[in-house]
Amino acid sequence: MTTAFQHTTVLLREAVEALVTTPDGIYVDGTFGRGGHSRALLERLSPAGRLIAFDRDPQAVASARASLADPRFEVVHANFGEMRDELVARGITHVHGVLLDLGVSSPQIDDPQRGFSFRHDAPLDMRMDTTRGETAADFLARADERTLTQVIRDHGEERFALQIAKAIVARREGGSPVRTTGELAALVARAVKTREPGQDPATRTFQALRIFVNAELEALEQGLNAALELLAPHGRLVVISFHSGEDRIVKTFIVRESRDVPDRRAPMAPPKAMRLQALGRVKPSAAEVAANPRARSAVMRVAERTEVPA
Structure with a gap:
């Protein structure tokens, strides 16, 4: 008998509202988990919209394929750091939004055999894949x-x-x-x-x-760079982190890409134009934290792709 592990999606409404700017667009959910964000995103998309989800956890991928039958949806068994290559292989070179919900999911924590938690004595595995x-x-x-x-x-x-x-x-x-x-x-x-x-x-x-x-910080760096290369002008990047190290990486990345950068090798040349515009930082409400204590450390950062210079 398979146990059904529950997962409460953090910052669900806030993430979807920040991400979707055009219902006809192509969007990426970098961590399907148990599909909370993906399902909410599909509700916001038009019949012409498309959502590609990634997850390195084979259990999450199996859950997606068993529970979410929608012609606009596809799930890929891969780390979101590999999203650019995976999307290009599918003929997709630009997307309108990328959501990265970082860290470990509740089903991974709550399943003793995965070895993520010290609440039960089990093999010390901890691999997401x-x-x-x-x-x-x-x-x-x-x-x-x-x-x-x-x-x-x-x-x-x-x-x-x-x-x-x-x-x-x-x-x-x-x-x-x-x-x-x-x-x-x-x-x-x-x-x-x-x-x-x-x-x-x-x-x-x-x-x-x-x-x-799980090389999570390296995957995050790769995923942020891949998202930036994929985002169409005015496309949104939304990242939810639960660890100060992750949030530092996201903040540093957005700050770096949100300013004009002079070329030190050619001081007289025009600076490299900024590629992102920071739109804000969001924390869960007191009510959400009370209902779901795992949300207490969450930080969501939002940025928008600027116009690509001609």
């Missing part, structure tokens, strides 16, 4: 102390990263490498000396490993 790549357990079995410290510190903003890394290596050298979520959570709890109110001590370490194993 279970058909490829290295599991978190495999990474912990090979990485040295310096690498572990860097990953946990940089991706999890964990100030006890060194102590946690030392404990992982010591356990491994003692002949018992960390293989399950429960083992990792217990190890971190012993290594972290002070705890943040209301937060499990393993939260930051689990976040760090998930981001690293």
Whole structure:
């Protein structure tokens, strides 16, 4: 029997209203998840509109194909960082909007066998795409102390990263490498000396490993650049992030592309024209956070593609 895991889409109305400027357009949902944004987008599109969704998780792709039969819709099993090549292969060179809803979905967190959560003891997998790549357990079995410290510190903003890394290596050298979520959570709890109110001590370490194993920040950089190349003039880029590192990347990208840039190699030449215009930053309402606590850290940034110079 298959368990139906529920997912509450964050900033649903706000994202759809920010993204859709022409109902006849072509739009991209970079992370289908369980289809909350995709379904709402299809409701806003005309019969001539088109929506292409991406997801690296084969379970999400299977859910899309089983539950969403619409001639305007197509789902692609790929990382959204690959969207440009995938769309060009389908004869699409420009789109009118790209939505990226980052991070992990509720079904991924709530399914113990995926290894994203410390609430249940399960194999320490953490891969969004279970058909490829290295599991978190495999990474912990090979990485040295310096690498572990860097990953946990940089991706999890964990100030006890060194102590946690030392404990992982010591356990491994003692002949018992960390293989399950429960083992990792217990190890971190012993290594972290002070705890943040209301937060499990393993939260930051689990976040760090998930981001690293799935190369999420690298995929985000690739996806932002791909979206910029694909967007037609006045097309919208909408990004929802749940982690300060992700939001920094998105903010920096939009700021960089929202200003004229002089060519240092040719100081007298006209500056390179800005390619994006920042339109705003949106946080979930108090009511949404009360109804869905996982929304509390969400930040949505919106930008619009400027006119392409002739």
